[in-house]
Structures are given as structure tokens and as C-alpha cells.
Amino acid sequence: MKNFQLSNEFLRYFHNTSWMFFDKVFKMVLGFFVIIYLTRYLGPDRFGLLAYSQSIVSIFVAISTLGLVNGGVLVKELVGNSKKKNLLLGTVFFLTMAASLLMISIVLGVLVFLPDDQSNILILIISFSIFFQNISIIIIDYFQLKVLSKYVTYCSSIGFIFSSIIKVSLIYFELELIFFAYALLFDSIILSIGLVYFYKRQGLSITKWKFDPVIAKKFLKAAVPLTLITISAFVYTRIDQIMIKHMLDNEAVGNYAAAITVSELFYFIPAIILSSVFPKIVEVRSSNKDRYMDLLENMYRLVLWIALPIAAGMYFFSDLIVSILFGSQYTQASEILAILSWSIVFSSVSAVFIKILYIEGFEKKYLYKYLFGVIINTVLNYFLIKEYGVRGAAMATLITLFAVSYIFDLFDKELRKFYYLKFISWVPYIKRSTH
Numbered sequence: 001m002k003n004f005q006l007s008n009e010f011l012r013y014f015h016n017t018s019w020m021f022f023d024k025v026f027k028m029v030l031g032f033f034v035i036i037y038l039t040r041y042l043g044p045d046r047f048g049l050l051a052y053s054q055s056i057v058s059i060f061v062a063i064s065t066l067g068l069v070n071g072g073v074l075v076k077e078l079v080g081n082s083k084k085k086n087l088l089l090g091t092v093f094f095l096t097m098a099a100s101l102l103m104i105s106i107v108l109g110v111l112v113f114l115p116d117d118q119s120n121i122l123i124l125i126i127s128f129s130i131f132f133q134n135i136s137i138i139i140i141d142y143f144q145l146k147v148l149s150k151y152v153t154y155c156s157s158i159g160f161i162f163s164s165i166i167k168v169s170l171i172y173f174e175l176e177l178i179f180f181a182y183a184l185l186f187d188s189i190i191l192s193i194g195l196v197y198f199y200k201r202q203g204l205s206i207t208k209w210k211f212d213p214v215i216a217k218k219f220l221k222a223a224v225p226l227t228l229i230t231i232s233a234f235v236y237t238r239i240d241q242i243m244i245k246h247m248l249d250n251e252a253v254g255n256y257a258a259a260i261t262v263s264e265l266f267y268f269i270p271a272i273i274l275s276s277v278f279p280k281i282v283e284v285r286s287s288n289k290d291r292y293m294d295l296l297e298n299m300y301r302l303v304l305w306i307a308l309p310i311a312a313g314m315y316f317f318s319d320l321i322v323s324i325l326f327g328s329q330y331t332q333a334s335e336i337l338a339i340l341s342w343s344i345v346f347s348s349v350s351a352v353f354i355k356i357l358y359i360e361g362f363e364k365k366y367l368y369k370y371l372f373g374v375i376i377n378t379v380l381n382y383f384l385i386k387e388y389g390v391r392g393a394a395m396a397t398l399i400t401l402f403a404v405s406y407i408f409d410l411f412d413k414e415l416r417k418f419y420y421l422k423f424i425s426w427v428p429y430i431k432r433s434t435h
Contacts, residue, residue: 026157026160027156027157027160028265030160030161030164031160031164032325033164034164034167034168035261035325036324036325036326037167037168037171038167038171038180039254039258039261039325039326039330040326040327040329041171041174042177042180042254043254043329044250044251044252044253044254044255044258044329044330045249045250045251045254046177046250046254047254047257047258048245048249048250048251048252048253048254048255048256048257049118049119049122049177049250049253049254050122050177050180050181051241051253051254051256051257051260052119052241052242052245052250052253053119053122053123053126053181054126054184055238055241055242056119056123056238056242057107057123057126057127057129057130058234058238059231059234059235059238060103060104060106060107060127060130061103061129061130061133061134062230062231062233062234063099063103063227063230063231064096064099064100064102064103064130064134065096065099065134065137065227065230066095066096066099066219066220066223066226066227066230067222067223067225067226067227067229067230068092068095068096068219068222068223068226069092069096069134069137069138069141070137070141073219073222073223073226073358074088074089074092074138074141075141075144075145075278075279075282076282076358076359078141078142078145079145079279079282079283084215085142086208086209086210087210087212087215088215089138089142089206089209090208090209090210090211090212091210091211091212091215091216091219092138092219093134093135093138093206093209094209094211094216095216095219095220095223096134096138097131097134100130100131100134101131103127103130104127104128104130104131107123107124107127108124111123111124118177118178121178121181122177122178122181125178125181125182125184125185126181126184126185128185129184129185129187129188129189132188132189132191132192133188133192135192135195135196135206136188136191136192136195139192139195139196139199139206140152140195142199143195143198143199144275144276144278144279145279148202149276151195151198151199151201152195154194154198155191155194155195155197155198156191156194158190158194159187159190159191159194160187162186162190163183163186163187163190166183166186167180167183170183225364225366225367226366228367228371229366229367229370232367232370232371232373232374233370233373235374236370236373236374236376236377236378236400236404237397239374239377239378239381240256240377240381240393240396240397241253241256241257241260241393243378243381243382243385243393244256244385244390244393247382247385247386248385248389248390252332252389252390254330255330255331255332255333255336255390256332256333256336256390256393256394258322258325258326258330258333259322259333259334259336259337259340259394260336260340262314262321262322262325262337263314263337263340263341263343263344264344266307266310266344267344267347269303269306269307269310269348270303270306270307270347270348270351270352271351273299273302273303274299274303274351274352274355277295277299278355280295281295281296281299281355281359282359285359293417293421296352296356296418296421297421297424297425299352300349300352300421300422300425301425301428303348303349303351303352304345304348304349304425304426305425305428306348307344307345307347307348308345310344311341311342311343311344311345312341313341314337314338314341314344315338315341315342318334318335318337318338318341319334321334321337322334322337332389332390332391335391335394336390336391336393336394339391339394339395339398340394340397340398342398343397343398343401346398346401346402346404346405346406347401349405349406349422349425350401350404350405353405353409353418353422354366356418357369360414362414362415365409365412365414365415368408369404369408369409370404372403372404372408373400373403373404373408376399376400376403376404377396377397377400380392380395380396380399380400381393381396384396405422406422
């Protein structure tokens with residue numbers, strides 16, 4: 001942390017990050033109890049079915065964003081064109097809404113031809129959240145750019161409280177699985193309503209968002225590779241649960257999803273740090289290349305050394321964690337968690353590198369990187385699940401994360417100067433400038 005300049009400007013970004021950090025910690029504490037009740041009530045079979053349905057929908061959500069939001073293209077454009085915010089926000093809104101409508105239509109069309117299965121109904125219900133999630137993501141991007149993440153925290157925290165109360169009530173009254181799908185849809189609706197309200201409180205209005213065909217053409221040109229990238233990223237992170245269901249059973253998916261829930265619990269740390277500082281990184285790159293490289297090195301080192309002790313803790317206490325959280329029903333979850341615990345290390349490194357690719361305009365490299373990940377993960381899952389069962393899927397995930405983080409870009413000339421930063425970040429006191 002001492003490597004960062006503690007200027008007023010940095011403290012402003014750090015304060016912004018602290019709001020998102022509070023939001024996530026608050027959710028973790030409250031969610032701790034909800035997870036216990038939910039997983040124990042549903043059991044591995046039904047919990048696996050719900051997790052599978054969410055995995056399918058998450059791929060459609062990723063496609064509907066067109067790769068334009070989540071701290072990417074939209075933020076990059078807003079940094080240099082703040083006066084055109086209504087045109088930029090409006091164009092992205094209309095593009096993503098059109099994509100959302102297309103995705104839901106595809107879901108409806110595909111489910112008609114699939115065998116009648118409970119997962120089909122769950123997927124259909126959850127899929128309507130796509131509309132509301134895209135509205136939320138657009139406003140969140142704007143708030144993070146303007147260092148107003150406290151409003152995201154307000155909405156997210158209040159929505160999470162209501163969501164938790166609803167889920168606990170559903171468990172208390174012993175309602176069917178389908179009601180939990182409606183609860184997930186309700187979550188996305190509440191968050192979007194809250195964000196629209198606080199957006200209006202800033203003297204702004206989504207009714208002022210306008211569609212611009214010239215901007216749309218520019219966005220769509222960027223959207224083609226970015227959408228493929230986003231699809232690839234979600235497929236390689238979700239294909240494991242889909243393959244487990246079809247190669248094993250719902251119970252195996254439930255055990256795997258339970259372990260994933262814990263292993264991904266701390267992914268928010270690098271995500272919120274990078275999302276909050278991203279606009280500053282974009283600005284520094286255009287003004288001072290040396291400072292830009294120093295900032296990237298510090299970001300690598302910061303997220304890595306936060307991730308390492310978390311990973312070690314999950315590895316050594318995996319049995320205890322699973323026993324406390326999920327009980328004896330989830331017999332395989334502790335072994336899976338022990339393997340997946342180290343995934344936060346490679347995910348943290350990858351999170352920084354993804355931001356570099358966005359800033360440098362290396363969308364094609366980003367696409368190739370994730371296509372590489374999809375191929376590796378799919379092939380590994382097929383053979384390792386057959387050989388080791390659900391533990392094989394965990395092994396495949398960890399190997400894939402290592403491959404996309406440390407192998408893919410090893411021999412790329414344009415990426416080599418950034419690749420070096422990944423290694424020196426493992427040593428706390430070595431600086432790039434000393435080499």
C-alpha cells in the first residue's frame with residue numbers, strides 16, 4: 001500500500017472502494033446465515049438444479065451486455081466524453097435491451113423443444129432478470145466513474161436485506177424450488193429500481209438517455225469481439241456445472257456449487273479495487289507511461305498478496321468451513337473446496353490483466369485468451385470428470401485459470417512487458433524500476 005501515492009485524489013478513489021468493500025462484507029455476513037439455511041433446506045439435489053439454471057442464464061446475461069459494460073468500453077468512452085453521457089448511456093441501454101429481448105426469445109424458443117424438466121421452468125423465470133440486470137450494470141458503471149459507489153452500496157445492501165428475508169421466509173414456509181427462482185428475479189428488479197432512484201437523486205434521469213446511430217455503430221464494432229470474449233469467459237467459468245449435471249447428476253452439481261460459492265466468496269476484493277481505480281488507470285496511461293506501469297505493478301502486487309492468505313485459509317480449513325456451512329449432506333464439497341481455494345490467486349492476477357487488455361485495446365487477444373480457456377476447460381472437464389468425478393471438475397477449473405493467467409500470453413511480444421509484472425509481484429519488495 002505504501003507504493004501508492006496517498007494524495008487527495010487517491011484517497012477519493014480509496015474512499016469509493018471502501019463503500020463497495022463495505023457492501024460486499026455486509027452481504028457476506030448476512031449471506032452467511034442465508035447460505036446455511038438455503039443449502040441445508042434444498043439439499044445437494046435441488047440446490048444443484050437451481051445452480052445449474054443460474055449458470056445457463058448467466059451465459060445469456062453475458063451475451064446481452066455485448067461486452068460494453070462492467071467497467072469496460074462504456075467507462076472508457078465516458079472518461080473522455082462526459083458531456084455526451086446521455087447519448088453514450090442511452091445508446092448502450094437500447095443496444096443491451098435489444099440484445100436482452102433477443103436472448104429471452106432464444107430461451108423461450110429453445111425450451112419449447114426440450115423435454116419437460118423442472119430446470120426448464122427455473123431457467124425461464126430467471127431469464128427475465130436479464131432486462132433489469134443490464135439497467136443496473138449501466139448505472140453502476142456511471143456511479144463508479146463518478147466515484148459515487150456509496151449509492152450502489154445503498155441499493156445493493158437494502159435489496160440484499162429484502163432478498164434474504166424473502167429466501168428465509170420461503171424456507172420457513174417450506175415452499176417449492178420454483179419460488180426461489182422468482183426470488184432471484186425479484187432481486188434484480190429491486191436493485192434496478194433502487195439505482196434508478198439514486199440516479200434521479202443526482203439530478204439525472206434515464207428518460208434523457210438517447211440513442212445515437214453513429215455511437216451505436218462504433219459500439220457494435222467493438223461489441224462483436226467483446227461479446228465473443230464475454231461468452232467465452234462465462235462458458236469457461238460455467239461449463240463445469242453444466243457438464244457435471246449431464247455427466248453425473250444434480251447432487252454432484254449441488255456439491256460443486258456449494259464449494260464454488262465459498263471459493264468465489266472473496267473474488268469481490270480484486271474486482272472492486274480494479275473497478276474503482278479503472279478510470280484513473282485509463283487517465284494515467286495517456287499522460288505518464290512510467291507511472292502507468294508502476295500503477296499496474298502495484299495493482300498486481302496488491303491483489304495477489306490479498307488473495308494468497310485467503311487461499312491458504314480456505315485450503316487448510318476446507319473441512320471445517322463445509323461442515324459449518326452446509327452440514328453432512330454435502331459430502332464431497334470439502335475436497336472440492338480444497339482444490340478450488342487457490343483459484344482466487346489466479347483469478348486476481350487475471351482480473352488485473354483483463355483491465356490491461358481493455359485499456360490497451362487488445363480485444364482480439366482477450367478473445368483468443370478466453371477461447372483458449374474454453375477449449376482447455378472443456379477438454380479437461382470431459383476427461384477429469386470421467387476419471388475423478390466431481391473433483392475432476394475442480395482440477396480442470398484450477399488448471400484452466402493457471403493456463404489463461406500464466407501460459408497463454410507467455411510468448412506474445414506486445415504483452416511481454418506486462419507479463420513480467422505478474423512475476424515480480426510475487427516478491428513483495430522488488431520493484432520493476434530496480435531492474
